[in-house]
Amino acid sequence: MMADSTRTIFMLGLQLLALLFGVDGFIASKKQKVILVLVDGLRWDKYGLELSSLQRFEDRGVRADWLNGVFVTYTVPNLYSIATGLYPESHGVIHNIVFNSTTKTRTVHFEDVVNITEWFDTGAEPVWVTAKEAGKKVGGIMYPGTGVPIKGVLSDRIVHLSHWSLTNYPMTDRALDAVSWIADDEFDLVLLYMNLPDYTLHESKIGTERSNHDIMRANTALNTLLDDVDRRGLWDTLNVIVVSDHGHVNIDKDKYVSLTDYIDEDDIEFSVMYGSALFQLMPRPGRLNKVYRQLVKANPVMHVYKKEDFPERFHYGNHPRNLPIIGFLDPGWHVHMTFNPLTDTVLNGSDHGFDNSAMEMKASFYAKGPAFKSNFRARPLESVDIYQMMCDILKLEAVPNNGSRPRYTKMMTGPSDDLQDIHTTYNIVITMSLLFTFVSLLMHGWPTLGSSYYVMSSIDA
Numbered sequence: 001m002m003a004d005s006t007r008t009i010f011m012l013g014l015q016l017l018a019l020l021f022g023v024d025g026f027i028a029s030k031k032q033k034v035i036l037v038l039v040d041g042l043r044w045d046k047y048g049l050e051l052s053s054l055q056r057f058e059d060r061g062v063r064a065d066w067l068n069g070v071f072v073t074y075t076v077p078n079l080y081s082i083a084t085g086l087y088p089e090s091h092g093v094i095h096n097i098v099f100n101s102t103t104k105t106r107t108v109h110f111e112d113v114v115n116i117t118e119w120f121d122t123g124a125e126p127v128w129v130t131a132k133e134a135g136k137k138v139g140g141i142m143y144p145g146t147g148v149p150i151k152g153v154l155s156d157r158i159v160h161l162s163h164w165s166l167t168n169y170p171m172t173d174r175a176l177d178a179v180s181w182i183a184d185d186e187f188d189l190v191l192l193y194m195n196l197p198d199y200t201l202h203e204s205k206i207g208t209e210r211s212n213h214d215i216m217r218a219n220t221a222l223n224t225l226l227d228d229v230d231r232r233g234l235w236d237t238l239n240v241i242v243v244s245d246h247g248h249v250n251i252d253k254d255k256y257v258s259l260t261d262y263i264d265e266d267d268i269e270f271s272v273m274y275g276s277a278l279f280q281l282m283p284r285p286g287r288l289n290k291v292y293r294q295l296v297k298a299n300p301v302m303h304v305y306k307k308e309d310f311p312e313r314f315h316y317g318n319h320p321r322n323l324p325i326i327g328f329l330d331p332g333w334h335v336h337m338t339f340n341p342l343t344d345t346v347l348n349g350s351d352h353g354f355d356n357s358a359m360e361m362k363a364s365f366y367a368k369g370p371a372f373k374s375n376f377r378a379r380p381l382e383s384v385d386i387y388q389m390m391c392d393i394l395k396l397e398a399v400p401n402n403g404s405r406p407r408y409t410k411m412m413t414g415p416s417d418d419l420q421d422i423h424t425t426y427n428i429v430i431t432m433s434l435l436f437t438f439v440s441l442l443m444h445g446w447p448t449l450g451s452s453y454y455v456m457s458s459i460d461a
Helices: 002-029 052-060 075-084 127-133 163-168 171-183 198-203 209-232 288-296 383-394 414-444 449-460
Strands: 033-039 062-064 138-141 157-159 189-194 238-243 256-258 268-274 278-283 302-306 325-329 334-336 365-368 376-378
Touching (some): 033 075, 157 171, 209 238, 288 325, 325 334
Parallel strands (some): 033 189
Antiparallel strands (some): 302 325
């Protein structure tokens, strides 16, 4: 009788331990999915507006104070840094336009760049390639780079970014399609691009009625996505990450730099200028030092470097695509080869591309899903961290990147939180088991050495 009671207690303990390890295995094997939403131009402070969709993320998910984008604070370099975890000098997508200093050619329109294979297929590996090579099902909705083969790999489904899709494919429909791909077509990863508010901010200015209206259009699209995830009951496996690439700052027509006030345009063989902030120059043979000396201290709002001397903190200058001279202006200024304020117009009401340390250039980060804590405010993180983060959620083996896991682990539920729950449960069960054993032994008496040996021998047999 005493041996049977002891055996019962021992077997109960084994079953409890098996249950605990079973819980651990269940957590470890849970398959999660990701929708990454890129809201172009959504500054970290939301331009002072209240956006109900982002409040929903804050209440039930994570918000970072801000996201530090990469330099140059243009869309395509930042989107590719988010996707690859690499700085532009490593992944090679250094600009919003494609240019070639050998052929002296450059593209004009943003839509032209995003579907040029050679600009993206530089050896870097974006997350959709990592995922697809691991057997995941991946798709891209207008996200730059997803529409071209990289390392010979294409996404399983693609909606190309084009003039047609920008004008005829509403952001709410894009949001619904992203959720449908996850829920109905069993996709594991979908990257979704929303072009507002950026496009309108360029045409208008921050704070105008039109700009505010289109910020709210992005808000509506995000709410549509969240509502559909709610309706379908996907939150046990789906993580939605909302990020932006940069902020905006209003441009003042009178704050301009005309390079020909300081240099002779005939000394320049090839140049790249786009928007307001950045310029790159390739002087004619033998004239590099001359042009550099004329520009380096020409204007206090203009910061000019030879590319090999470009500050390391930007992680930008050390790529062969860059031209020999790189310069950028302080936020709010605009640069031209030649500019006459009486006759020339400024293309942008507000713009970006400035120093990524400027608060006006800081981007946004929000997330919600089983991988993220609830109602958690995180410290700022880097755009290069998001590739590794997505790999962790999808249980992918990330390729080498510039991200840092310690910058984001505190916002994640992750293995550490699951194990903490297990350890807490384990401690409770052990305490209760010991108490139960003690009471049982008091009731039935302490077993002799022989009876203890009998129980163990019986189990071994």
